[in-house]
Amino acid sequence: MKPAPFEYHAPATAAQAAALLAELGEEAKVIAGGQSLMPMLILRLAVFEHLVDLRRAGELRGIEQRADSVWIGAGTTHAAVGRSDEIRRSVPLLSRATPLIGHFQIRNRGTIGGSLAHADAAAEYPAVALTLDAQFETLSPRGRRTVPATEFFTGMWSTDLAADELLTGIEFPIRRGRCGYAIEEFARRSGDFAVAGAAVAVGIDADSRIDRCGIGLFGLGPTATRATATESEVIGHRVDTVAAQDVGHSATAGLNSVPADLHGCADYRRRIGAAMVARAWRRAVEEASND
Ligand SMILES: Cc1cc2nc3c(=O)[nH]c(=O)nc-3n(C[C@H](O)[C@H](O)[C@H](O)COP(=O)(O)OP(=O)(O)OC[C@H]3O[C@@H](n4cnc5c(N)ncnc54)[C@H](O)[C@@H]3O)c2cc1C
Numbered sequence: 001m002k003p004a005p006f007e008y009h010a011p012a013t014a015a016q017a018a019a020l021l022a023e024l025g026e027e028a029k030v031i032a033g034g035q036s037l038m039p040m041l042i043l044r045l046a047v048f049e050h051l052v053d054l055r056r057a058g059e060l061r062g063i064e065q066r067a068d069s070v071w072i073g074a075g076t077t078h079a080a081v082g083r084s085d086e087i088r089r090s091v092p093l094l095s096r097a098t099p100l101i102g103h104f105q106i107r108n109r110g111t112i113g114g115s116l117a118h119a120d121a122a123a124e125y126p127a128v129a130l131t132l133d134a135q136f137e138t139l140s141p142r143g144r145r146t147v148p149a150t151e152f153f154t155g156m157w158s159t160d161l162a163a164d165e166l167l168t169g170i171e172f173p174i175r176r177g178r179c180g181y182a183i184e185e186f187a188r189r190s191g192d193f194a195v196a197g198a199a200v201a202v203g204i205d206a207d208s209r210i211d212r213c214g215i216g217l218f219g220l221g222p223t224a225t226r227a228t229a230t231e232s233e234v235i236g237h238r239v240d241t242v243a244a245q246d247v248g249h250s251a252t253a254g255l256n257s258v259p260a261d262l263h264g265c266a267d268y269r270r271r272i273g274a275a276m277v278a279r280a281w282r283r284a285v286e287e288a289s290n291d
Helices: 014-027 037-042 078-083 085-090 092-100 104-109 112-118 124-131 228-234 244-253 266-290
Strands: 007-009 028-031 050-053 063-065 069-073 135-140 143-148 153-155 166-173 178-186 196-204 210-218
Touching: 014 028, 014 050, 014 135, 014 166, 028 037, 063 085, 069 085, 078 092, 078 104, 078 112, 085 092, 092 124, 092 178, 092 196, 112 124, 112 166, 124 178, 124 196, 124 210, 178 266, 196 266, 210 228, 210 244, 210 266, 228 244, 244 266
Parallel strands: 007 050, 028 050
Antiparallel strands: 063 069, 069 166, 135 143, 135 166, 178 196, 196 210
């Protein structure tokens, strides 16, 4: 199938793109890499009279190290994120998540901002952004805002972004000290969206007590989530007294909107989710312990 006809706009700046969105209203949609939007347009699951392409807005692309954070422009492709030495050093969880996204053709076109704005519950980047306490920078004709990841994802394919608001960049804090990071997912085939997955970030102090913990879940609800109760439970404990399997069970036990579809019932997904949390926990703890 072909998309319904639309008018194509290619503004040169993010400000021009936001102004266009405000002017054209609900009939307009931003397109970045098109890796989620194009299939929807082609299948006519979505129809927009205007597409506002962000490709010419160079200010939306790039990776910058700041004092205590790394800033990534929303228009930066997954491939650029994946090959960045800066990100490998400073935000290793993001580097490890990137090869799990689709195939290299998709990673060459798809953007980090597109993935986060699309907010698929089974996507890797939303869970990673939650786990690492990322901050989202936005722009609309009303000005700029910063939104913490915990407030950005509001439900199934929905975010805190207003219709005329662009995601311009994402800031990831750089963690110092003894830290470990891991992401694990189960997918039916390589390149598929995960049936269930988990990202873990662990920090331990000089006594090997857990002093920081982030556990992000994906494919296990209408949106990526953090297992906040489990995170609080483990803080302060010596890392060698916490069993990975218990962390997995605890992180998934309270989930009440686990999806059921042709890939598996809710109980199956929950069990896989618990196993993915446990695996990621083991690897993250091992890395933190050897740091
Ligand atoms: C076969 C296939 C397999 C895939 N597998 C995976 C996978 O395993 N894991 C995964 O995470 N993803 C997967 N994807 C999706 C892919 O990662 C997309 O790149 C990503 O979801 C969207 O990024 P994009 O830049 O292509 O966004 P687009 O498709 O251009 O846009 C997606 C949505 O985000 C909005 N948007 C884009 N940029 C902005 C912005 N800066 N500000 C505000 N709104 C914006 C658009 O309006 C649209 O609603 C897969 C895609 C395909 C086709």
